[in-house]
Amino acid sequence: MRWLRKSTRSSAEPMSAAATVSGIGWPRLGKALPGAVWASLLLTPAFVSLASVSFYPIVNGLYLSLTNTSLITQENEFSGFSNYVQLWGDAQFWNAWWHTMWFTAASTILETVIGLGMALILCEAFKGRGLVRAAMLVPWAMPTVVTSKMFGWLFDGQNGIINYILLHAGLIDRNINWYGSPDTAMTTIIIADVWKTTPFMALLLLTGLQTVPNSLIEAARMDGAKGWITFWHIRLPLLMPTLLIAGLFRALDAFRVFDLVYVLTGGGPADSTETLSTLSYKVLFSTLQFGYGSAVSTAMFVTEGMIALAFCLYLIRQIRRAQ
Amino acid sequence: MTDMKKGPVSGSKPVAHVTVADRRQFLIGSAGLLGAATLSLGTGLGVRRARAQSRAEISFASAAFFGKETFGDLIKAFNESQDRVLVKNIELPPPSSSTEVYQGLVQQLARRTGTPDVFSQDVIWIAGFAAAGWALPLDEFFPADKRGAYFTGTLNACTYGGKLTALPWFMDSGMFYYRKDVLEKHGGKVPDNWADMATIAAAAQKAGDVDFGYLWQGKQAEVLVCDAVEIITSNNGAILAPDGKSSLINQKAAVEAIQFLHDTIAKTKISPQDVLSWDEEPSRQPFTSGKAMFMRNWSYVYPIAQDAKASQVVDKVGVAPLPAFPGGKSAATLGGYQLGVNANSKQREAAIELLTWLSSTETQQRIALNFGLAPTRSALFQDEKIKSEQPFMASLEKVFTGATARPITPEYAKVTLALQSGISKALVSGNVQAEMDALAAQINQIVG
Numbered sequence: 001m002r003w004l005r006k007s008t009r010s011s012a013e014p015m016s017a018a019a020t021v022s023g024i025g026w027p028r029l030g031k032a033l034p035g036a037v038w039a040s041l042l043l044t045p046a047f048v049s050l051a052s053v054s055f056y057p058i059v060n061g062l063y064l065s066l067t068n069t070s071l072i073t074q075e076n077e078f079s080g081f082s083n084y085v086q087l088w089g090d091a092q093f094w095n096a097w098w099h100t101m102w103f104t105a106a107s108t109i110l111e112t113v114i115g116l117g118m119a120l121i122l123c124e125a126f127k128g129r130g131l132v133r134a135a136m137l138v139p140w141a142m143p144t145v146v147t148s149k150m151f152g153w154l155f156d157g158q159n160g161i162i163n164y165i166l167l168h169a170g171l172i173d174r175n176i177n178w179y180g181s182p183d184t185a186m187t188t189i190i191i192a193d194v195w196k197t198t199p200f201m202a203l204l205l206l207t208g209l210q211t212v213p214n215s216l217i218e219a220a221r222m223d224g225a226k227g228w229i230t231f232w233h234i235r236l237p238l239l240m241p242t243l244l245i246a247g248l249f250r251a252l253d254a255f256r257v258f259d260l261v262y263v264l265t266g267g268g269p270a271d272s273t274e275t276l277s278t279l280s281y282k283v284l285f286s287t288l289q290f291g292y293g294s295a296v297s298t299a300m301f302v303t304e305g306m307i308a309l310a311f312c313l314y315l316i317r318q319i320r321r322a323q
Numbered sequence: 324m325t326d327m328k329k330g331p332v333s334g335s336k337p338v339a340h341v342t343v344a345d346r347r348q349f350l351i352g353s354a355g356l357l358g359a360a361t362l363s364l365g366t367g368l369g370v371r372r373a374r375a376q377s378r379a380e381i382s383f384a385s386a387a388f389f390g391k392e393t394f395g396d397l398i399k400a401f402n403e404s405q406d407r408v409l410v411k412n413i414e415l416p417p418p419s420s421s422t423e424v425y426q427g428l429v430q431q432l433a434r435r436t437g438t439p440d441v442f443s444q445d446v447i448w449i450a451g452f453a454a455a456g457w458a459l460p461l462d463e464f465f466p467a468d469k470r471g472a473y474f475t476g477t478l479n480a481c482t483y484g485g486k487l488t489a490l491p492w493f494m495d496s497g498m499f500y501y502r503k504d505v506l507e508k509h510g511g512k513v514p515d516n517w518a519d520m521a522t523i524a525a526a527a528q529k530a531g532d533v534d535f536g537y538l539w540q541g542k543q544a545e546v547l548v549c550d551a552v553e554i555i556t557s558n559n560g561a562i563l564a565p566d567g568k569s570s571l572i573n574q575k576a577a578v579e580a581i582q583f584l585h586d587t588i589a590k591t592k593i594s595p596q597d598v599l600s601w602d603e604e605p606s607r608q609p610f611t612s613g614k615a616m617f618m619r620n621w622s623y624v625y626p627i628a629q630d631a632k633a634s635q636v637v638d639k640v641g642v643a644p645l646p647a648f649p650g651g652k653s654a655a656t657l658g659g660y661q662l663g664v665n666a667n668s669k670q671r672e673a674a675i676e677l678l679t680w681l682s683s684t685e686t687q688q689r690i691a692l693n694f695g696l697a698p699t700r701s702a703l704f705q706d707e708k709i710k711s712e713q714p715f716m717a718s719l720e721k722v723f724t725g726a727t728a729r730p731i732t733p734e735y736a737k738v739t740l741a742l743q744s745g746i747s748k749a750l751v752s753g754n755v756q757a758e759m760d761a762l763a764a765q766i767n768q769i770v771g
Contacts, residue, residue, distance in 0.1 A: 071429050071430070071433050072429070072451055072454075072455060072733065072734075072736070073455070074433065074455055092744070157595070157596070157597035157600065158595070158597055158609065177595070177596045177597045177599065177600060179600040180541075180596055180597050180598070180599035180600035180601075181596070181599070181751075182751055185600075265542075265543070265600065266542060266543055266544050267543055267744075268542060268543020268544070268599075268600070268743070268744075268747050269541075269542075269543055269599050269600060269747050269750075269751050270543070270744070270747045270748040270750075270751040270752065271543070271744050271747070271748065272751075282740055285422055285426060286422055286425075286736050286740065287736040287737045287740065288426070288429060288736065289737075
C-alpha cells in the first residue's frame with residue numbers, strides 16, 4: 001500500500017512502466033480497492049447501458065406525463081397532475097383500458113389452457129414427435145403483421161373462408177361481418193392472437209412438464225392412479241410455478257397488443273377494439289401531444305406493474321405452500 | 324432582421340419564440356458567414372467554387388411520390404434550369420405512411436432552423452403549420468389577383484386566418500363511380516341527388532344486376548371523415564362553423580346526411596354491412612370485379628378499373644361528381660399535397676423561386692403526365708397533351724370544381740380522431756342524433 005501510494009505520488013510514468021513490465025501493478029490495485037467498489041466499477045458499463053435504454057426513457061416518460069408538451073402548440077411546461085386528472089375523466093381511455101384488460105384476460109387464459117393441452121400431447125412419445133414440435137412453432141415465428149393480414153382474409157365478411165364454412169355447415173344463415181360489428185370484432189382479434197401465441201405457451205409448458213420426474217408418475221401408476229388423477233395431483237402442482245411464470249409473460253405481452261388491432265380494425269368500429277397501445281399511439285404520434293400521450297403510457301405501465309405484482313404474489317404464495 | 328420578422332409575427336402565441344429563434348438564427352447565420360468567408364479566403368477563390376457559392380442553397384422536403392420519375396428528378400431539373408438556386412432534396416416516407424411524413428416534417432419545422440426551406444404538406448396539416456408559425460404567409464408573393472388560375476376549393480384549403488399559407492400543387496378528391504352498362508338498364512341518367520341514387524341502386528340490386536348498390540368507406544379511419552365531409556357538405560351542412568370555433572355536426576343538415584349513410588346499410592340496404600370495416604381498397608375490389616353499381620372513391624381507382632388484368636369492368640365504368648341532397652351542391656373531399664415555405668427560412672427569395680417553379684403550369688403539367696397527379700390549375704384540364712395522355716384526368720375538372728376542404732383548424736389531428744370515433748358509433752348504433760350531440764360536445768371542447 002505504502003509503496004503504491006509513494007510511487008503514484010512520485011510520478012505516473014515510472015509506475016505505469018513498472019506495472020506493464022512486471023505485471024504486478026494491477027493485482028495490487030485490485031486489492032487496494034475494497035471488493036464492493038471493484039465490483040461496482042466492473043458493473044458500471046452494464047449499468048450505464050441499461051440505464052440509458054430502459055431507466056432513462058421511463059423516467060423521462062414520467063416527467064413528460066407531468067407536462068403539457070405538444071409539438072403542435074409548442075407548449076412545454078410543467079403542469080403537475082393535470083394530465084392524470086384529464087385521464088381519469090377520459091371515457092376513451094377507460095374504454096380502451098377495459099378492452100385491453102378483456103383482451104389480456106381472455107387471450108392469456110385461452111392460450112394457457114390450450115397450450116397446456118398441446119404440451120401434454122407433445123410430452124407423450126409418438127412417431128414424428130420432433131417434426132410436430134418444430135411445425136407447431138410456425139404460427140409463432142410468423143410476423144404479427146402477416147398473421148393479421150391472413151386473419152383479415154380468413155374472416156373477411158364477403159369472401160372469407162370462415163363465413164363460407166359456417167354458412168355451408170348451416171351454423172349461420174348469412175355472412176357475418178366479423179370486423180365490421182362491435183359484437184364480433186374483438187373476439188376475432190382474440191382468436192387471431194390465440195392462434196398465433198398458443199404454440200409459444202405450449203413450448204414453455206412443455207419444458208416445465210419435462211422437469212416433472214418420471215419416477216413420481218410411475219410411482220403413482222403403481223399405486224393405481226389413472227391419468228386424470230396423475231395430472232391433477234402430480235403434474236399440475238409441480239408445473240404450477242412454470243405455469244404462472246408463462247402466464248405472467250403472456251399477460252404482459254398481450255397487454256401491449258398493437259399490430260393485430262392496428263392492421264385489422266384501426267380501433268373501430270365505434271371504438272370497440274381500441275386498446276391502450278393503439279390509443280397512446282394515436283395521441284402521441286397523430287396528435288403529437290407528448291404530455292398527455294405519456295400519461296396514457298404511464299397508466300399502461302402502472303397497470304402492467306399491477307398485473308405483474310398480482311402474479312408474483314400468487315406465485316410466492318404457491319411456492320410457500322409447497323414448502 | 325426586420326425582414327425576417329415580418330412573416331411569423333402574424334401568429335399571436337409564438338411571437339416570443341420567434342424572436343428568440345430569430346436572434347439565434349442571426350448568430351448562427353453570421354457565424355456561418357464568417358466561417359464561409361474564412362474558408363473561401365483560406366482555400367483561394369477558384370472560379371467554379373465562386374459560382375457554387377453564389378447560388379443560394381436551400382432544401383426541399385416532400386413525401387416520396389413515384390411515377391415515371393421521382394421528385395428527386397424534378398428537383399434535379401430545377402437545379403439544371405437556372406443558376407441562382409441550388410436545391411437539396413430531402414426525401415420523406417411515401418404518402419401511404421402519412422403519419423410518419425407528418426412526424427418528420429413537424430420535427431424539422433419545430434426546430435425552427437430554417438430546414439427544410441420549402442416543403443409539401445397534406446391539405447389537412449396546413450392550418451396546424453400556419454397556427455404554429457412555421458409556414459410563411461405567401462400573400463405578398465402571390466397576391467389575390469394572381470391566384471385565379473387555381474381551383475377555389477384548393478385555395479380555401481391553403482388559407483388559414485385569412486392568409487394564404489400554402490400554394491396549391493396537386494390534388495385529388497372523392498368522386499362517384501358508376502357502371503355504365505347497368506345504368507343503361509335503369510334509366511341511363513347519372514343520379515345527381517342521393518335519393519335517386521338510392522332508388523336506382525336498389526332497383527339494380529333487386530334485378531340481380533349487381534350484388535351491391537352503393538359502396539363507400541365506413542372504417543373508423545381518416546377516409547370515414549372524407550366520406551362524411553362530402554355528404555354533409557352536399558346537404559349544405561358543415562362539421563365546423565365558419566369561424567372554426569364550434570361544431571355544427573349535430574345540426575339538422577349533418578344529422579340527415581349521416582342518417583342517410585346509416586340507412587344505406589340498415590334501411591335501403593344498398594350497401595353491405597361490411598362497408599363499416601372497409602377503407603378504400605376493400606371497397607374498390609367488389610366494384611372492379613363487377614359486383615357493385617355505384618361507388619365513392621378517389622381517382623386511383625379508374626386506371627385499375629381500366630386494367631384488364633385487374634378488372635372485369637373495363638370500359639364499363641364512368642365517373643361523375645357525387646350526388647347531393649335537394650337544395651345542396653355536390654361536394655368532393657379535397658386531398659393532395661400543397662407547397663409551403665418555412666417561416667424560418669434564411670433564403671426566402673430562393674424558396675419563393677422554387678415554389679413558383681414547382682407550382683407553375685409547366686411543372687404541374689409534367690407532374691400530371693409523369694406522376695398521374697392532378698393539377699390544381701384548372702386551365703391545365705384543357706391542355707392538349709394531358710387530354711391525350713391522361714384523358715381520364717382531363718375529364719375530372721367538373722369533379723374537382725366541387726372540391727371541399729376538411730375542417731380547417733390547427734387542432735385537426737384531434738378533431739379527426741373524435742370524428743372517426745363519433746361517426747363510427749353513429750353508423751353502428753343508428754342513434755345518429757345522440758351520437759352527433761356527444762360528438763359536437765367533444766369537438767367544441769377541442770376547438771373552443
